Amino acid sequence: MAKVSVIIPADNAINYLQATLKSVLQQTFIDFEVLIVGDDSTDNLIEWANLLVDPRVKLIFHKDQGIVAARNTGIAEAQGEYIAFLDTDDLWESTKLEKxxxxxxxxxxxGLVHTNIVLLNWQDKPSDRVTTSNAEGDALKQLLEQNAVMTSSVMVxxxxxxxxGEFDINLRSSQDWAMWVQIAARYPCAVIKEPLVYYRERTNNPKKNWQILEQDLQLLERVFQSVSQELISLKNRSYSYANMNLAWKALQNGDRQQARYFQKQAIAFHPRLRYSTQCIRLNIAIAIIQFLGFDSFTKVLSLTYTLRKRVTSLIAQQP
Structure with a gap:
């Protein structure tokens, strides 16, 4: 029986899956099983799987119900004491499982430990964009405000x-967020503040589509129906951060008007957000797109990430 079960939903992504699996097989911690959960995809998954020689890798088939249902199938089949989730878009640093x-x-x-992540650029090379999280300890309040946990970084x-229980397949979006909230309501969480996951942003990735992310707002209603009365006060702030996230997603798709709409919604739920760094940054970004164009916005954004990374590195080197 393996110590860790790694669950990888296979969703017509064979081109990414090969590199993803390689990043697992190169882990310094080796006591694991890999459960690749496939459906009736048309990308020669079976033929590719038949060529695998590592006995730790198993291919499981289930009725095509999406990535979330595939994760549930993997959990049901898992033998490990710990479960680690990995999407076919993403890669792991070699020491992730060990740490x-x-x-x-x-x-x-x-109950749950996650990590920081690095975003891969369009050439599939690590960019200067590092996503960090402070969701640790009694993390319920942080997670009720906004999802700060990436699925491929999680070990639970x-x-x-x-x-x-299982991931909720009835939610169109943010099923992972709902799961982390449930776990945080019962167990302390932790974060290893190192970028141990590489996240690839594909153009057809649903996380890039802010229209789908609007489903998060429906999720919030369901989440807050089950929390204690003392946490209800976080509801407006949660709606505020969700709308601000939608504003950024809309802006990344070049839609300034929609970004402004979501920004106004965010401020309406939490007026003090108007003076926050995040809101000021959004105003600057919208102005750049309006007066200089979308290409200039992406260049400024890239430069900002590079400077932030260098400053963080300099701080870390301080005695």
């Missing part, structure tokens, strides 16, 4: 998933 297993072994009360105790 997360050690953390859970050293901290038996922690199998026992925790047995307690909270």
């Amino acid at each position: 997360q297993v050690k953390y859970l072994e050293d901290n038996p009360k922690i 105790r199998h026992s925790c998933l047995k307690c909270v």
Whole structure:
């Protein structure tokens, strides 16, 4: 019985899956099984899987119900004490499993541990964009405000998933967010503040589509129906951050008007957000697109990420 079960939904992404699986097989921690959950995809998945020689890799088929249902199928088949999720878009740093297993072994009360991530650029090389998170300890309040946990960075105790149940396949979006909230309501969380995951932004990635992300707002209603009365006060702030996230997604698709709409909605729910750094940055970004064009916006954004990375590196080198 493997210590870790790695679950990879295979969703017509064979070109990415090969590199993704390679990043798992190159882990410094080797006591794992890999469950690739496929459906009736048309990308020669079976032929490719038949060529695999590593006995730790297993191909499981299920009725095509999407990535979330595939994760649930993987959980049901998993034998490991710990579950790690990995999407076919993403890659792992070689020490990811080792560091997360050690953390859970050293901290038996922690239910979930995740990591920072690095975004891959269009050439599939690490960019200067690093996403960090402060969702740790009693992380319920942080996660109710906004989702700060990326699925491919998560390792969770199998026992925790047995307690909270499956991912909700009835949600069109942010099923992972709903799951992290459920876990955080029962168990402490932790974050390894190192970029151990590489996240690839594909053009057909639903996370790039802000129209689908609007489903998050429906999710919020469901989430807050089950929280204690003392946490209800976070509801408006949660709606505010969700709308601000939608504003950025709309802007990344070049839609200034929609970005302004979501920004106004965000401020309406949480007026103090108007003076936040995030809101000021959004105003600047909208102005850049309006007066200089979308290409200039992407260049400025790239430069900003580069400068931020260099400053962070300099700070880290300070004695």
